[in-house]
Amino acid sequence: MIKFSPIYFDELDSTNTKCKLLARNGAPHGTAVIAASQTAGKGRLGRRFCSPKGSGLYCTVLIREGFDIETTSLITPCAAVAAAKAIEEVSGQAAQIKWVNDIFMGGRKLCGILTEASLPDFAVIGIGINLLNDKKNLPEELHSIVTSVEEQTGRIVTPKEMEKALLYHLSEELSQLKSKEFIPEYKKRSFLIGKEVDVHSGNDVFPAKVIGIDDNAELIISLQNGKTMTLFSGEVSVRIK
Ligand code: BTN
Numbered sequence: 001m002i003k004f005s006p007i008y009f010d011e012l013d014s015t016n017t018k019c020k021l022l023a024r025n026g027a028p029h030g031t032a033v034i035a036a037s038q039t040a041g042k043g044r045l046g047r048r049f050c051s052p053k054g055s056g057l058y059c060t061v062l063i064r065e066g067f068d069i070e071t072t073s074l075i076t077p078c079a080a081v082a083a084a085k086a087i088e089e090v091s092g093q094a095a096q097i098k099w100v101n102d103i104f105m106g107g108r109k110l111c112g113i114l115t116e117a118s119l120p121d122f123a124v125i126g127i128g129i130n131l132l133n134d135k136k137n138l139p140e141e142l143h144s145i146v147t148s149v150e151e152q153t154g155r156i157v158t159p160k161e162m163e164k165a166l167l168y169h170l171s172e173e174l175s176q177l178k179s180k181e182f183i184p185e186y187k188k189r190s191f192l193i194g195k196e197v198d199v200h201s202g203n204d205v206f207p208a209k210v211i212g213i214d215d216n217a218e219l220i221i222s223l224q225n226g227k228t229m230t231l232f233s234g235e236v237s238v239r240i241k
Pocket of ligand 1: 013014015016017038040041042043044045047049051057058059060101111112113114125126127128129
């Protein structure tokens with residue numbers, strides 16, 4: 001189990017950026033950086049993560065142990081199980097995981113995860129969870145795509161309550177990273193299995209049907225020509241049709 005040591009900030013550009021800086025300066029395994037707001041919250045594939053003050057939990061944890069080069073790609077799926085369990089605990093409602101790094105409720109995204117690794121020394125795992133409705137601070141095009149714990153359940157969960165649940169579940173799940181015991185929980189919550197999707201890979205876009213997730217948390221898809229393909233997270237993104 002990891003004993004997390006949180007450090008709190010009122011505002012940061014990005015908790016991931018701050019945590020990486022602290023890591024390069026020798027911060028220990030288990031350091032957790034938490035900000036009330038972020039001015040440049042980062043998402044996967046160069047996207048932004050909207051992080052208005054008080055509306056969500058914006059948290060990055062530093063790990064130096066419990067993973068190696070082979071298991072680095074499992075960190076995000078493992079953290080996704082922890083985030084889903086934490087959200088379920090505080091909200092009382094089931095959460096699903098959209099491969100590879102998003103947590104969904106009611107068909108919309110309420111949490112994103114961005115892992116950045118500097119091998120072999122450390123990895124930082126950044127997790128953003130939308131707690132309150134704050135549509136006025138969200139770009140119009142995201143209104144129908146994102147949601148919050150409040151919107152889905154009517155519950156007002158504070159960042160502090162969410163932090164407590166998240167750090168507890170991260171500690172539990174990350175201890176199962178190498179043994180891959182978290183994989184069945186990841187599969188069980190899959191939002192994509194059975195869905196028709198468009199796969200975006202570099203400049204390519206192609207249609208597919210998601211048929212499963214394997215024991216390395218990779219996505220198994222069936223192509224229109226009947227062939228099966230396995231997708232590694234890397235630079236690939238999947239959009240539901
Ligand atoms: C995504 O949706 O693609 C991932 C979003 C990750 C957002 C979190 S918020 C806390 C941490 N700091 C960041 O800059 N990003 C992550």
